[in-house]
Amino acid sequence: xxxxxxxxxxxxxxxxxxxxxxxxxxxxxxxxxxxxxxxxxxxxxxxxxxxxxxxxxxxxxxxxxxxxxxxxxxxxxxxxx
Numbered sequence: 001x002x003x004x005x006x007x008x009x010x011x012x013x014x015x016x017x018x019x020x021x022x023x024x025x026x027x028x029x030x031x032x033x034x035x036x037x038x039x040x041x042x043x044x045x046x047x048x049x050x051x052x053x054x055x056x057x058x059x060x061x062x063x064x065x066x067x068x069x070x071x072x073x074x075x076x077x078x079x080x081x
Contacts, residue, residue, distance in 0.1 A: 024041075
């Protein structure tokens, strides 16, 4: 889950059920009437996530974001430094 705090933004939510492998393209926007969106462009990693572009929400330059990430198998395969 991710949302901008310094700009108007939707709640962006992605998961590994809709997208079993990277690049994650499908997600939901929790505060809209859209059932599903196809414009995410995100990779889910063992120790977090990474957006593949910076051309718009939810990865705009100069914007502050809050997020929550939950692991399906925490610490088992993590390569965090």
